[in-house]
């Protein structure tokens with residue numbers, strides 16, 4: 327069974343954000359990491375491969391520095407990678423990203439596409455559904471359990487109350503939730519081995535992308551401004567001298583919360 | 585200028601009724617329609633839509649685009665996106681509002697792809713500026729807020745719960761029945777069973793008050809204190825990732841960057857340090873109250889009211905204090 331897992335490189339949430347006030351572009355030179363949700367997707371893909379055989383291909387769209395996130399996925403056990411990178415793709419919105427990923431997928435052989443639930447930088451969670459629509463494949467998402475039996479998938483979608491179990495034939499597009507597994511830390515052997523695994527770089531021309539559907543020019547949404555939110559200020563802090571609970575209750579009453 | 589007019593709200597379901605976020609979106613849609621012109625419509629998709637329709641009418645939907653089918657009993661992205669798309673095509677609106685829930689994020693994204701338009705996700709603000717619809721959205725763990733607009737019409741937006749007020753405005757909507765052509769690939773996914781193992785869990789996204797517990801609780805059995813306080817407040821229960829990863833609560837309870845993003849009126853953090861990834865999921869709370877024994881805990885740098893002390897005594901005392909005041913009132 328061949329699996330493609332889509333991964334994104336994101337700015338670490340804990341890193342300090344610097345913004346160019348003129349272009350609204352984020353200075354991405356800070357600490358970049360593999361999108362935390364994508365670690366679960368990579369782990370699940372590698373586990374499925376270990377059980378059912380086949381190959382795991384990592385697919386990533388981003389600047390050439392995103393190769394770092396790709397290498398991490400390879401170190402976790404993926405077999406090979408495709409990095410789609412082109413200055414013309416900079417500024418793509420989620421629909422443009424999904425379009426480029428769909429085109430890249432058309433050049434790969436797969437039975438299953440795995441994605442993370444959401445990227446922690448843009449926080450949109452739109453790419454998996456857009457990708458499934460473009461590929462005209464069923465989408466099953468927010469999964470905390472994935473099982474394959476022959477050409478059939480059995481999955482659980484996490485809900486507030488519990489889960490919904492679905493059955494679906496391959497191929498399909500899946501997005502996974504935190505909690506589906508415990509992602510492994512790449513061992514030194516994996517990290518060394520990752521450097522030797524094939525990483526193919528493709529540009530927009532190699533994918534035959536339509537310029538009107540990608541990059542900032544093809545984006546269907548436009549950024550007007552980026553601002554830093556009004557910082558939350560510390561309020562009152564009191565020591566508990568046995569009256570902490572009463573003081574909280576007084577505060578709740580004062581703010582009409584009780 | 586396009587001929588597209590009015591605002592369509594795609595209804596989200598929750599326990600057989602419309603989700604609060606849909607009622608909030610309908611209220612906000614009325615305000616926006618006053619400036620944009622055109623009607624406020626609702627799209628409803630379910631096996632039976634009558635109860636949803638009655639509710640939408642109470643909140644001011646002037647038209648209802650209704651899709652009923654056994655295929656729409658339990659959520660699946662494909663069929664529900666097909667129903668929403670049929671409603672958008674029939675209503676031909678300038679703006680479509682979805683709920684920023686796991687389900688409707690997917691519905692909205694598939695509709696955007698089919699229409700070839702953009703999607704403005706997770707809106708915490710929607711306003712008209714000189715006739716242009718401007719949508720704000722927190723990103724990078726909430727450390728930045730982008731303001732965006734759609735380049736193509738209709739503008740598709742998913743709306744975060746608990747951001748807009750909801751207000752009744754009864755109408756008698758004109759009802760349009762839709763017949764939906766379901767995309768065959770979407771129907772390939774079959775529902776086997778719906779399992780409710782956390783029955784009674786209050787939705788964190790919709791809750792007005794959340795009481796959350798962290799590693800400071802010291803063990804799963806102490807979540808009882810959190811549940812008791814939540815009960816007297818009519819609140820939902822949340823947890824930090826440390827508490828979830830320790831196995832004290834299921835993943836559905838986690839608040840933060842890799843959990844739920846919440847915007848309650850009041851967030852009470854008990855034994856939670858306030859790491860940036862936790863903060864990312866709850867910093868749009870209106871009020872934050874913190875109980876933590878470490879005076880240097882980062883949570884105090886953004887809590888509106890903090891008590892330095894042991895949660896094991898303060899939380900039960902607070903539950904008792906609120907009970908006492910409620911009884912006296």
Ligand SMILES: Cc1cc2nc3c(=O)[nH]c(=O)nc-3n(C[C@H](O)[C@H](O)[C@H](O)COP(=O)(O)OP(=O)(O)OC[C@H]3O[C@@H](n4cnc5c(N)ncnc54)[C@H](O)[C@@H]3O)c2cc1C
Pocket residue numbers: 362797798799800801823824825826827838839840841842843844854855856857858859860861862865875876877878881893894895896
């Ligand atoms: C990629 C990534 C994603 C993450 N996503 C999330 C997320 O979604 N949500 C999330 O919460 N975290 C997330 N984290 C983890 C986050 O960084 C913190 O580790 C986590 O929030 C800590 O949880 P905590 O505050 O419960 O535990 P701790 O940091 O251990 O804090 C426990 C607190 O309890 C206090 N305490 C102890 N005993 C008592 C007592 N008796 N009375 C009162 N106070 C007491 C202590 O002083 C301390 O401040 C993420 C981390 C990473 C790297």
Ligand SMILES: Nc1ncnc2c1ncn2[C@@H]1O[C@H](COP(=O)(O)O)[C@@H](O)[C@H]1O
Pocket residue numbers: 332333334335361363364367385386387388420423427440441442443444445446448449450451452453454
């Ligand atoms: N640039 C990208 N390259 C590869 N995969 C991506 C990219 N952007 C998003 N994805 C995938 O889509 C998921 C959801 O991201 P998003 O819709 O951007 O929040 C991520 O977890 C990735 O699996």
